[in-house]
Amino acid sequence: ETGVTQTPRHLVMGMTNKKSLKCEQHLGHNAMYWYKQSAKKPLELMFVYNFKEQTENNSVPSRFSPECPNSSHLFLHLHTLQPEDSALYLCASSQDRGGSKVLGYTFGSGTRLTVV
Amino acid sequence: AQSVTQLGSHVSVSEGALVLLRCNYSSSVPPYLFWYVQYPNQGLQLLLKYTSAATLVKGINGFEAEFKKSETSFHLTKPSAHMSDAAEYFCAVSAFGQGGSEKLVFGKGTKLTVNP
Numbered sequence: 605e606t607g608v609t610q611t612p613r614h615l616v617m618g619m620t621n622k623k624s625l626k627c628e629q630h631l632g633h634n635a636m637y638w639y640k641q642s643a644k645k646p647l648e649l650m651f652v653y654n655f656k657e658q659t660e661n662n663s664v665p666s667r668f669s670p671e672c673p674n675s676s677h678l679f680l681h682l683h684t685l686q687p688e689d690s691a692l693y694l695c696a697s698s699q700d701r702g703g704s705k706v707l708g709y710t711f712g713s714g715t716r717l718t719v720v
Numbered sequence: 721a722q723s724v725t726q727l728g729s730h731v732s733v734s735e736g737a738l739v740l741l742r743c744n745y746s747s748s749v750p751p752y753l754f755w756y757v758q759y760p761n762q763g764l765q766l767l768l769k770y771t772s773a774a775t776l777v778k779g780i781n782g783f784e785a786e787f788k789k790s791e792t793s794f795h796l797t798k799p800s801a802h803m804s805d806a807a808e809y810f811c812a813v814s815a816f817g818q819g820g821s822e823k824l825v826f827g828k829g830t831k832l833t834v835n836p
Contacts, residue, residue, distance in 0.1 A: 608763070635822070646828040647810070660823070694763055700822055707771065708754055709824055711763035 607631045610695050610712035617685065618720055625680040625715045627695030635700040636678040637709065638670060642691040653678060654700050685719045692716050722747045722815035726827035734835050739783075739798040741830045743811030746792065752814040753794040754824065755785055759807045767809075770794060781805070806834045 608629045617623050627636065638650040652660035653672040667689075669681040678695055696709035727742040745751055752771045756764040768779025775787040781804075785796045796809060808831045812824040 610763075637823070647826045649823060652823055692761075696764075698822070707752070708766050708769050709764075711756075711765070713763045714761070716761065 608695060608697055608710050608712035610693075610715050612715060613713065614716045614718075616718045616720060617682070619685060619687070621685075622681070622683040624682065625693055625695075625717075627678040627680075627712055629676055629695075629697040629710070629712075631697060631699075631710060633697035633699050633710070634675050635698045636672060636675070637696045637698075638678065638680055639694040639696065640691050641694055641714070647694075650680075682717075685717075687719050690717055690719045722751065722813045722825050724753075724811045724813050724825060724827040726809075726811050726830050728830055729828065730831050730833065732833040732835060733801045735803055736800050739796070739801045739805065739832065741796040741809050741811075741832065743785075743794045743796065743827060744792050745794060745811075745813045747813055747815075753785075753787060754812040754814075755779065755783070755794075755796050756810045756812060756826075757781075757807050758810065758829075764810060767796070801832075801834045803834050803836065806832055808832070 611626045634655050636653045640648045649662050650664045651670045656672045667684050671679040692714045694714045695712045698709045723746045725744045754769045755767040757767050758764045767783050768777045770777050770787045778784045783798045785794050808829045810829045811827040815825045
């Protein structure tokens with residue numbers, strides 16, 4: 605148990621479907637992140653949330669829509685995805701110490717997404 | 721801007737041999753540095769971190785890393801490889817993002833293979 609739980613672990617969806625990925629952390633952290641990990645590509649930071657506010661969006665296409673209702677939960681809503689969006693989507697959390705450097709992330713196990 | 725470079729996308733060693741995974745960083749401020757390990761279809765797990773205390777950092781599973789400012793390096797080592805060490809390893813440096821949010825910047829990863 606890493607303290608960060610992602611569901612579902614695996615997801616297969618068609619290009620016209622709408623689905624959501626869920627991330628939950630019970631570590632008391634106040635920052636949460638979505639990363640995309642594709643084969644043969646480095647980890648790509650998608651979104652950063654700090655105290656429920658989105659503080660970073662790395663030019664992610666609008667077919668990915670994040671939601672952070674509170675500091676413990678993070679969602680990634682998916683619609684009209686493309687096959688190239690197939691990847692492992694990782695959620696992470698950390699304790700933002702207000703201007704001090706990150707002491708490290710705790711990652712979830714990821715959702716393996718396949719778009720058909 | 722902060723960045724890390726991992727030399728060698730694949731490293732292969734024999735069981736019982738020394739493991740050396742290389743990481744060089746670039747940072748305009750004193751860095752915090754991290755090594756993470758990822759097993760297949762899993763999230764990333766923190767191995768060890770350097771946060772400006774001792775330059776030789778010991779982590780889990782017998783791994784350690786040495787911070788060398790003069791060489792801007794943070795190489796990961798283990799004296800004797802075990803089959804269970806086969807995984808992908810990521811070096812990361814702390815940074816500040818667009819909105820002042822803290823984040824980790826990851827290298828491209830090094831896949832370690834351990835041969836019997």
